[in-house]
Amino acid sequence: MxxxxxxxxxxxxxxxxxxxxxxxxxxxxxxxxxxxxxxxxxxxxxxxxxxxxxxxxxxxxxxxxxxxxxxxxxxxxxxxxxxxxxxxxxxxxxxxxxxxxxxxxxxxxxxxxxxxxxxxVDGMVSFVSKVTSVVLNRSTDIVCKAEGWNPEPTITWTRNQTAVDSRMYTTTNSPSSGHLYNSLSTLNLTLSANAEVACLATIQALHQPKTAVLYITVEPLLNFAASQDQTWLIIAIVVPIAVVILLIILIIVIAFCIKRTKHSESSYQDEIRKMSSRKSLETTVDAQRNSGLENFGMATENVDDLQPPPGSPSPNRMVTWFGKKSSGTLETPTVPPSDLESQQATLNQYMMDFPIYPRKTRHVTAV
Missing domain, CATH: 2.60.40.10 (Immunoglobulins)
Known part of the structure; x- marks a missing residue:
């Protein structure tokens, strides 16, 4: 076979x-x-x-x-x-x-x-900014972009489905990633009536071009200015309100921070005062302990502090009532009987002029 x-x-x-x-x-x-x-x-x-x-x-x-x-x-x-x-x-x-x-x-x-x-490769076509209204008989630029094409697309424009003269628009191409290209076309248009404007991008492999359509309304100058004024009025109202709200929030935050700082400082000062009061109390207690609170007739000073002032009787004739024989024992010296009455009178007069309980004045400064 x-x-x-x-x-x-x-x-x-x-x-x-x-x-x-x-x-x-x-x-x-x-x-x-x-x-x-x-x-x-x-x-x-x-x-x-x-x-x-x-x-x-x-x-x-x-x-x-x-x-x-x-x-x-x-x-x-x-x-x-x-x-x-x-x-x-x-x-x-x-x-x-x-x-x-x-x-x-x-x-x-x-x-x-x-x-x-x-x-x-066919990409996307769209307007850079969608112009919805223009001023009557005023020149306006409309920008169309085509992204991600290979090869570079051919851009054309129509107004009310009628081709626009190629001298009224310019197109620039730039390479993109992956062997693709982007195109940007700007149409300069002056309208006297409402119009439908279309941007068309095409390549040979496309049977029908890709299209982006824009419907533009023509307004007189006064109406256009009024609409712009309304926009600015809205902005003028909204922006101050937002600023005031932000200021209130900022003031509240600052007040909270100041209050918190003062509270911290107050706590610190209270602690310092407590420490100072404690030290003052300890100092007073030590001073009182050294001065002898139980016996105000005694002090830690020298016995010379109790010497009689000038003009008083001679020590030889004065009865010495404050002497030491031994530690912790007081003894009155022996006085001859003949001078006992005169010395007793002199001693009584001296004791009336001399303070019995000498005190000290101490100053304590609290921080």
Missing amino acids: ATVRTILKLFSISLGMCLSTRIIEGPKSAFALLNSDAAFNCTVSQPWLIIIWIMGKTPVLSVTPEGPIITDSQFGQRNYTTENTFTSELVISAVTLNNNVTVKCSLQTEGSQQADLFVQ
Whole structure:
């Protein structure tokens, strides 16, 4: 059976060479959006033996009269047959930027034809600022941006669905990340009536351009100024209220901090006063202990402090009533009987002039 198939193939090849199979119409260059499908057609004359599709330099699919030979799931084939021709359609699924290569339809017996595949990326289109109203007969700039395109998109404008003269707008392009581009177009427009303004971005792979639409209302100068005044009035009312609220909050916070600081200082001063009072009390107690609170007639001073003032009787004639014989013992000296009465009178007079309980005055300063 295999021998019969081999003989049939050789016969077909010989017959094709004799009948001179040729490509009637080769593939055409195509534009496809990223992740979409692309298709190429190749029409050959009857009879034919084999058609080979090549991407770049790599064969990706072969077609024989028995059917296609598929080696990669991204590539498929559809065919259309007439009495005199055969058309093979190469289908490329979910194209990527790596598929930007040459596509070739080849016959082993008679030449080849090729075309190019262009994979493109469509991005977003929008207005930088949405202008909803303009002043009557006043020039206004409207800015449109297209982001994330490959290749650079073509930007056009329409007013009330009528194309705007290209001299009324300017467009600049700049590269972005990942082989993408951004475009910025500025339209200078003067309106005398309400209008619908549209910004259109397109590339060859798009069947319809992407559009951003803006509805603009034209107002007389007085009305426009009034609307602006209302806006400023709202701002003038809201901003002071917000400032007053913030000031109140700030004052409350400052008062709380001051109160807390004073409380801390008061506590510190109270502690100092307590410590000073405690030290003063201890000093007073020590002074009283040293002065002898139980016997006010005694003091720690020297006995010389009790010497009589000038003009008083001589010590020889004065009765010495304060003497020491031994520790803790007082003794009155012996006085002759003849002088006893006169010395007693002198002593009584001296005791009346001399204070019995000498005291000290101490000053204590509390901090």
